[in-house]
Amino acid sequence: MIKKVLIANRGEIAARIIRTCKKLDIQTVAVYSEADQKAPFVSMADDSFLLGPPRVNESYLNIDKIISIAKESKVDAIHPGYGFLSESGEFAEKSQHAGIQFIGPTSKVMEKMGSKIEARNAMKWAGVPVVPGTDGAIASAEDGIEIAKDIGYPIMLKASAGGGGIGMQVVQTDEELMKAFESNSKRAQTFFGDGAMFLEKKLENARHIEIQLLADNHGNVIHLFERECSIQRRNQKVIEEAPSSFISDRTRKLMGEAAVKAAKSLGYTNAGTIEFLVDEEENFYFLEMNTRIQVEHPVTEEITGQDIVEHQIAIANGEELSIKQSDLQIDGHAIEVRIYAEDPVTFFPSPGHISVFQMPDGKYCRNEVAVAENYDVTPYYDPMIGKLIVKGSTRDEAISLLKEALLTYKVEGIKTNIPMLLAIIDNEEFKKGNTTTGFVQEYYLPQVKTK
Template identity: 75%
Template sequence: MIKKIVVANRGEIAARIIRTCKKLDIETVAVYSEADQKAPFVSMADESYLLGPSRVQESYLNAEKIISLAEKAGADAIHPGYGFLSENSQFANKCQGAGLVFIGPSSRVMEQMGNKIAARKAMKNAGVPIVPGTDEAVANVEEAKEIAESIGYPIMLKAASGGGGIGMQVVQSDEELEKAFDSNARRAQTFFGDGAMFMEKKLENARHIEIQLLADHHGNTVHLFERECSIQRRNQKVIEEAPSPFISESTRQEMGESAIRAAKALHYTNAGTIEFIVDEHENFYFLEMNTRVQVEHPVTEEVTGLDIVEQQIAIANGEKLAYKQPDIVRDGHAIEARIYAEDPETFFPSPGHISAFELPDGENIRNETAVKADFTVTPFYDPMIGKLIVWGADRNKAIAALKQALLNYKVEGIKTNIPMLVEVADHSQFQNGNTTTAFIDNYYLPMMKTN
């Protein structure tokens, strides 16, 4: 049985994991960089150890140091959270080699799903619909132009490895493709050590909808319904909700069954998410698989009543899932807004010292935070400083709760995206459920230009 877990992450997700471990009477070990010495998650853990300097390569990406500290602390397991080493198959192997339980899927599946080209092939073989595009890496820009001509513009140029929108760009013409191909390949090489690029047809008026999965080591797999994640800027999500206001019950069931079929074909274990792109006719296509806990997992927890981190730990302990598919029911509507230290007009990061910090409070409001008052947001990491999650009996009530909670969310000393989130929540198109991936471009940015 797992009795002591190293949380190999930082910020709000580290605090989130520690909170569940406390509920389960599992000891926790925090590891932190010099920039995070005063971060809330460090004092929450039972023990904490300095990893190294602020740069991620010397701290949160230092696999050998993390494993060494885990051995020093006498830990049984490592929970990687999301980002950093969470989808690094080599890290998972190193944990296993050190006798540590890696709380996640097998390294084999992580490696297969970590490469988007390999993932496309696997989904195709499992009978999951995929977007028209390439099944091999594109060699150069000339080949890319030939492929674009055959599938038709606009196309999505994507890095085969990594995530977070890095190396990804919508391309409308040969001219744009010539400018984008090499620069995106170089960026992917810098961030992920892999400059391979592939291409997919860009679906217009599409939605980003994902299915949360849980799978144990005994052949049992269930889905926890869907999350709508279409409100994005720079190809990164900012508002997520469950259920989707768009898809029908029949499509919801079909997507869930398709995700389970994919997970079973992969022999997947632990928590994971199949992401789909859905067109205006409710046709859905595989986008990618995230082999970890998602940033937006709280909205699923709020409508199902399940603690996904607790389920991850139970699965890693070798336990059978306690639920069959009919046991999992959905109640009400939940929305999550990501709070970023960034300029709400340009979306550029806005690091600095937080002079005052006050969270909204009340029934059906949940806060996941990475900061506190008198804390400095550094430029070293992703600028997300918290997540605001609200629940309502229906979507209208959830939106009303979100708007009020955002107005009561006080951060002073730095810029945040809260004004943008308020504008989105107050927009008639959002309230009507018109939440395509083009929402920010079509409605928010034009509004900024006229102000």
């Protein structure tokens, strides 16, 4: 039975996990870098330990140091959150070898899904539709150009081990592919230790829609419906909502069934997400699988009434799922916006001292934050400083409540993307639900460039 958990992460997700652990009367251990000594999550935990200097390879990616602290603290389990080591098969395996339960899927499944090329092939074997593209890594830009003749431009050049938009670029011509291949391959090698690249057809006017899964160790797999994650900047999500305003009940059912089928074929356990691209005719294609909790999980929790972290811990305890697919139904509409410390026009990070920090308050608001007033945002980590989630009985109501909340959200001392978020939700196309992956480029950027 899990009675003590080490959270191998930082920021808002560490705080989020600690809250559920407190609810379950589970003790928590936080780990932090020198840059995060004054971060709110550190004081929230029952105990905390310094990992090392700010740079991630000396702190949040230091597997041996984290496991050493876990053993010293005599924890029963490690929760990896998202990002950092959350999808590291090596971390999961070393945790298990140390006699510490890893709250997530097996290392074998993580490693398979961590390679986008292997994941594509696994989904094809499971009978899940995939975007037309290469089944293996391409050896060179020249090989890619030959393959592109069959796929047809525009094409997505992708790093097999990539994430967060790193090593990913849209190419329209042979010349662009030639220039982009080497730079993206080198970047992927630097960030992920794997420079393998592959190609996929870029679907025009596509939507990014994902299915949340829960799977126990007894063969039970369910989905918690979908999330619409199409509003993105630089291939990184900015606004997420549940349910999608676009797909029909029939497509929702088919996507859920496909995701469950994929998870069962993998022998998947714990929480995970299957991401799809959906075209204008509601045809859906596998994009990737995230073998961890997602940043945007709160919108799913809001419309289903489920605590996904609590389910993760129960599954790691060996328990059967406490709910069945037939128990679930969609209640209302939830929207999440990511609050970034960045310039809302250039998207450049904006580290610095937060002199004023006031969050909106209300029954319809849920705040997940990584910072506080008089806190210094450093340049070492992702610039997301928090998430704001609202829920309404309808999408229109949720948008209205979100606008009200954002107008009262005050952050001074640094720049944030709040003006961008307000501009997007005020856009008529957004209100109509015309939220494709090209929304920011088509509607937001032209608007700010004319000011």
